Amino acid sequence: MELKTVLEKYPKKPDCLIELLLEYQNGKATRHLEEDELKMVAEYLSLPESHVFSVVSFYSLLSMVPRGRHIIQICHDVPCYVSDDFNVRHTLESMLDIGIGETTEDGLFTLEHSSCLGCCDQSPVIRIDEQIYGNLNRNKLKAIMSQYRSEDHA
Numbered sequence: 001m002e003l004k005t006v007l008e009k010y011p012k013k014p015d016c017l018i019e020l021l022l023e024y025q026n027g028k029a030t031r032h033l034e035e036d037e038l039k040m041v042a043e044y045l046s047l048p049e050s051h052v053f054s055v056v057s058f059y060s061l062l063s064m065v066p067r068g069r070h071i072i073q074i075c076h077d078v079p080c081y082v083s084d085d086f087n088v089r090h091t092l093e094s095m096l097d098i099g100i101g102e103t104t105e106d107g108l109f110t111l112e113h114s115s116c117l118g119c120c121d122q123s124p125v126i127r128i129d130e131q132i133y134g135n136l137n138r139n140k141l142k143a144i145m146s147q148y149r150s151e152d153h154a
C-alpha cells in the first residue's frame with residue numbers, strides 16, 4: 001500500500017505515529033522504513049524529523065533495515081537468559097543458518113535480539129511477528145519453526 005494511502009487513514013495527531021508506522025512497514029515486502037518515508041510521516045504529523053527517527057530506532061518492531069517476511073525476536077533480558085538452558089539463539093541460528101541481524105536466503109526469516117517482551121513468567125520467550133512463544137524447549141522451538149515453514153509453502 002502506498003504511504004500516502006496509509007497516511008490518509010490517520011488523523012494528523014502525533015499519538016498516531018507508531019500505529020501508522022507499523023501498518024505501513026508491515027504492509028511492505030521488505031518490512032522496513034526508508035528515510036524519505038519517515039520524513040513524509042514527520043511532515044504529515046507536524047513532528048520534528050529527529051523525533052520520528054528516534055522512535056524508529058527505539059521501538060524494536062520498527063526497522064530501517066530490510067527484513068524477511070517473519071521477524072523472529074529473541075528476548076535476551078535476564079529472566080529469559082537465565083532460564084534458557086538449551087540456548088535459543090544458537091538453536092535458531094543453526095536451524096536458519098543465519099546470525100542475529102541477518103535474513104535467510106529465501107527471505108522468510110530475520111533474526112533479531114529484543115529486550116524484555118513482557119512475558120517473563122514464560123521465559124525463555126521469543127516473538128515471531130506479533131505472536132509471543134514462551135516456555136520454550138528445543139522440541140517446541142522446532143515445531144514452531146516447522147509450522148511457519150509449512151504455512152509459507154502451503
Ligand code: FES
Nearest residue numbers: 075080116117120
Ligand atoms: S525477560 Fe524475556 S520476556 Fe521478560
